[in-house]
Amino acid sequence: MIDLLDHLKRMISTAGLSGFESPIREILMEAWAPFTDELQVSKIGSLHGLKKGQAESPRKRVLISAHMDAIGMMVTDIKDGLMHITEIGGLDHRILPGQLVMVHGRENLPGVIVQPPAHLLPKDLNDGPVDLKYLLVDVGLRPAEVAAKVRVGDTVSFAQPPMELTGEALAGHTLDNRVSLAATTLCLEILQNRVHDWDVWAVASVQEEETLGGALTSPFEIRPDLAIIIDVCFAKGPGANDWQTLPFGEGVGLGYGPNIHPALYGAFEDKAKALEIPYHRDLTPRMSGTDAMAVQIVAEGIPCAIVEIPLRYMHTPVETVSLKDVRRAGRLMAEFIADLDAETLDKMKWEE
Amino acid sequence: MMTKNKEITVPEIGQDQLELLEKLCNATAVSGDEGEVRQIVLEAIKPLVDEVKVDALGNVLATKRGHGENRVRVMLAAHMDEIGFMIVDDKDNLFQFERVGGIDERQLPGKAVLVGSEHLPGVIGAKPIHLTTTKERKSKVELSSMRIDLGPGIGDKVKPGDRATFATRFKLLGPSIRAKALDDRFGVATLIELLKYPPDNVDLLAAFTVQEEVGLRGARVAAYHIDPDMAIAIDSTPAYDLPHWEEDFGNDHYNTKLDAGPAIYVMDRATIADRRLVTLLEEAAQEKGIPYQLRQPGGGGTDAGAIHKVRSGIPSISVSVPGRYAHTAASIARVSDWENTLKLLHAALIKVTPDFLKGERRG
Numbered sequence: 001m002i003d004l005l006d007h008l009k010r011m012i013s014t015a016g017l018s019g020f021e022s023p024i025r026e027i028l029m030e031a032w033a034p035f036t037d038e039l040q041v042s043k044i045g046s047l048h049g050l051k052k053g054q055a056e057s058p059r060k061r062v063l064i065s066a067h068m069d070a071i072g073m074m075v076t077d078i079k080d081g082l083m084h085i086t087e088i089g090g091l092d093h094r095i096l097p098g099q100l101v102m103v104h105g106r107e108n109l110p111g112v113i114v115q116p117p118a119h120l121l122p123k124d125l126n127d128g129p130v131d132l133k134y135l136l137v138d139v140g141l142r143p144a145e146v147a148a149k150v151r152v153g154d155t156v157s158f159a160q161p162p163m164e165l166t167g168e169a170l171a172g173h174t175l176d177n178r179v180s181l182a183a184t185t186l187c188l189e190i191l192q193n194r195v196h197d198w199d200v201w202a203v204a205s206v207q208e209e210e211t212l213g214g215a216l217t218s219p220f221e222i223r224p225d226l227a228i229i230i231d232v233c234f235a236k237g238p239g240a241n242d243w244q245t246l247p248f249g250e251g252v253g254l255g256y257g258p259n260i261h262p263a264l265y266g267a268f269e270d271k272a273k274a275l276e277i278p279y280h281r282d283l284t285p286r287m288s289g290t291d292a293m294a295v296q297i298v299a300e301g302i303p304c305a306i307v308e309i310p311l312r313y314m315h316t317p318v319e320t321v322s323l324k325d326v327r328r329a330g331r332l333m334a335e336f337i338a339d340l341d342a343e344t345l346d347k348m349k350w351e352e
Numbered sequence: 353m354m355t356k357n358k359e360i361t362v363p364e365i366g367q368d369q370l371e372l373l374e375k376l377c378n379a380t381a382v383s384g385d386e387g388e389v390r391q392i393v394l395e396a397i398k399p400l401v402d403e404v405k406v407d408a409l410g411n412v413l414a415t416k417r418g419h420g421e422n423r424v425r426v427m428l429a430a431h432m433d434e435i436g437f438m439i440v441d442d443k444d445n446l447f448q449f450e451r452v453g454g455i456d457e458r459q460l461p462g463k464a465v466l467v468g469s470e471h472l473p474g475v476i477g478a479k480p481i482h483l484t485t486t487k488e489r490k491s492k493v494e495l496s497s498m499r500i501d502l503g504p505g506i507g508d509k510v511k512p513g514d515r516a517t518f519a520t521r522f523k524l525l526g527p528s529i530r531a532k533a534l535d536d537r538f539g540v541a542t543l544i545e546l547l548k549y550p551p552d553n554v555d556l557l558a559a560f561t562v563q564e565e566v567g568l569r570g571a572r573v574a575a576y577h578i579d580p581d582m583a584i585a586i587d588s589t590p591a592y593d594l595p596h597w598e599e600d601f602g603n604d605h606y607n608t609k610l611d612a613g614p615a616i617y618v619m620d621r622a623t624i625a626d627r628r629l630v631t632l633l634e635e636a637a638q639e640k641g642i643p644y645q646l647r648q649p650g651g652g653g654t655d656a657g658a659i660h661k662v663r664s665g666i667p668s669i670s671v672s673v674p675g676r677y678a679h680t681a682a683s684i685a686r687v688s689d690w691e692n693t694l695k696l697l698h699a700a701l702i703k704v705t706p707d708f709l710k711g712e713r714r715g
Contacts, residue, residue: 080595094478094489094492094493095462096462097458099463100681115458116592116597120592120594120597121597129458136595138676139525140529141525142527161464163473163475165502165506166507168503169504169505238446238499239479240483245483313462313478314482315480315481315482316461317464318462318477320475320477322504
C-alpha cells in the first residue's frame with residue numbers, strides 16, 4: 001500500500017500553479033505508473049492515465065477527473081528588490097500578509113508576503129484590510145540580486161510546510177486539490193487487485209482554478225461514458241457552519257445539483273450505503289465550482305458524479321483535511337468502478 | 353619561542369553563532385513564560401561567567417568580571433520574551449486565543465502556530481473566500497472570530513493558559529535570516545557572544561530579561577538588583593525601508609535601513625539616551641570602521657526605558673539590529689547587520705574608562 005501521508009506531503013510540497021503544472025505532473029506520473037497501462041500528457045498539460053478493463057473490446061470508459069493545479073500568485077512588478085504580485089485563482093487578500101512563499105525565478109527563492117507599515121500605505125485604509133496591490137514579497141536578497149534572478153511573470157507559490165494535526169488531520173497549502181489526486185491514486189491501487197470491466201481513465205486536469213481548461217479538453221479526447229469528478233468541499237469549522245458545509249472527518253460528500261446526473265448520484269449513494277462509507281449530500285443549487293461544470297458539457301454531454309472530500313479553510317495556506325475522508329473517497333470510487341458492467345449505462349436513465 | 357596568538361579577539365558570526373540563533377528563534381518564550389529560552393541561555397553561559405542566578409521574575413542575571421583596576425560596572429540587557437498568544441477558551445476542540453504583546457490582527461488569518469510546551473502544531477484558519485461576501489472582505493477578520501485548530505483528536509492536550517507562537521522555522525535566505533522572534537533573540541545571542549569576549553576594563557553584568565513586550569518589567573527589577581554604572585539595551589528595531597505605495601513619494605520614515613549597520617538610539621518614546629553613550633558608540637564605530645546608523649528618533653522603546661529610571665538613575669542607551677517585519681510570523685534581517693552590531697558593542701565596551709561617566713550628564 002502507498003503511504004497516504006507521505007504521498008500527500010510530497011504533493012503539497014511540489015509546485016504546480018494553474019498553467020504551470022509540470023512539477024506536480026511529474027510526481028503523479030511516478031505515482032500512477034505502477035497502477036496504469038498507459039500515461040499520456042494532453043495538449044494543454046493534463047495527465048491521462050489509462051488502466052485497461054477486462055471486458056471485451058470495445059470497452060466502456062469511466063473518467064476520474066481531479067484537478068492538479070494550485071492557487072498562488074505571479075510577479076507583476078519589482079521595486080527596490082521587492083515584488084508586487086497578482087493572484088492566480090481566488091484569494092482572500094486578508095490571508096496574505098506574513099505568509100511564507102517561494103518565488104520561482106531563475107532559481108527558487110524562499111520569501112515572505114509583506115504588509116507595509118501604515119505610513120507607506122494609503123491613508124484611507126484605516127487599519128482595515130490591505131489590498132493585494134499594496135502587498136510586497138521580500139526574498140531577503142539585495143535589489144541587484146533580485147533583478148538578476150526574478151522577472152515579471154514569475155510564479156509565486158505558498159510555502160507553508162505541511163503540519164500533522166491530531167486525529168489524522170493534515171494542514172497545509174494546496175490540499176485543494178492534491179487530496180483528490182491522492183484519493184485517485186488509492187483508487188487505482190485498489191483496482192490493481194480487482195476485476196473491472198471498464199477502462200478507467202484517471203485524469204489530473206490543469207487550470208481548474210482559472211479557466212477549467214483541463215476539464216473541457218481531456219473528456220473530449222477520452223470520450224468517457226461516465227465521469228467521476230473528485231474535488232474538495234467546505235467542511236464545517238470556525239466561521240463556516242451553514243448548509244454549504246459538511247462535517248469534518250465524518251465522511252465524503254456527494255455533490256447534488258444541476259452539474260450531476262441524478263441516476264449516477266443515486267448509484268453512488270447506494271454504493272456508499274452498501275459499503276457503510278459515511279457520506280453527506282452536498283447541495284449545489286446552481287453550480288458545483290468543480291471540473292464537473294466543464295466535463296458535463298463536453299461534446300454531446302457526459303453524465304457526471306462528484307465525490308468530495310471536506311476541507312477546512314479552503315484557499316488558505318492552512319487548509320485542513322481528514323485522512324480518513326481521503327481513504328473513504330478512494331475506496332468508494334474504486335468499489336463503484338469495479339461494479340461497472342454491461343448493464344450499468346442502461347440504469348442511468350432519466351425518469352420515464 | 354614565540355607562541356602564536358591563539359585567540360580571536362574580535363567576535364564574529366560563524367556557523368556556531370547562527371546555530372545558536374536558530375535554536376533561540378525556534379524556541380517558544382511568550383512574555384511571562386520564558387522558560388525555554390532561559391534554559392538555552394543558562395546552558396550557554398554557565399561555563400562563561402563568574403556568577404549566574406535566576407531572579408524572582410525569571411530574569412537570568414550573570415556576572416563576568418574583568419581584571420583591571422577601577423572597573424566600570426556595565427549592564428547589558430536583552431529580552432528573552434517574544435510576542436505570541438495565550439489560549440483563553442476551549443469549545444468543540446477549537447481554541448480561542450488572546451494576543452500577548454503588540455500584534456496586528458491582520459497578520460493572523462491563515463497562519464500556522466505551535467501551542468504549549470510540546471509545540472503542538474495548529475492553525476489559525478480563515479473562512480473560505482467562496483463563502484465570504486464582497487462587503488465582508490472589506491473589513492478585517494476580527495480576533496474574536498479566530499480559533500486555533502489542532503485537529504479533532506486534540507482532547508485535553510491543550511488548555512486555557514497555554515501559550516502559542518507562530519510556527520515559522522529559522523531559515524537563511526542568501527545574506528538574510530527569515531525567522532520569528534528575531535526581536536529579541538538577536539539581542540540574546542549577541543549578549544551570549546559578548547560574554548565570550550569579556551574586556552578587562554569592565555564587569556559585564558548580563559541581564560537576559562523577561563516581559564519586555566508587555567511592559568519592560570524584567571529589566572526594571574534586573575537593573576535594581578545589578579545597580580550598574582551604565583546600561584546598554586541590545587534589541588532589534590524595525591527597518592521600514594520599503595517603497596511608498598505612491599510612485600512619487602519617498603519614504604522619509606524608515607526608522608532604520610537594512611545593510612546600514614547597527615542602529616544607535618538617540619531617543620525613542622521611552623528613553624532619551626545619555627549623550628556620552630551615543631558618543632562612545634559612534635567613536636567606537638568610527639575607529640574600527642564599523643558601519644552604523646542613528647535610528648530615526650521617535651516611537652518605540654526598549655528595556656532602556658525601564659533601566660534608566662531605576663534607583664537614582666542609570667546612564668542608558670540602546671543598540672539594535674535592524675530587522676524588517678517584527679511582530680509578524682516572519683521577520684527578515686541581514687547577518688552582516690547582526691555581526692556589525694556585535695562588533696560595535698565589543699569595540700565600545702573596550703573603550704569604556706573609569707572616568708568617562710564622571711561629572712554631569714550634558715547634552
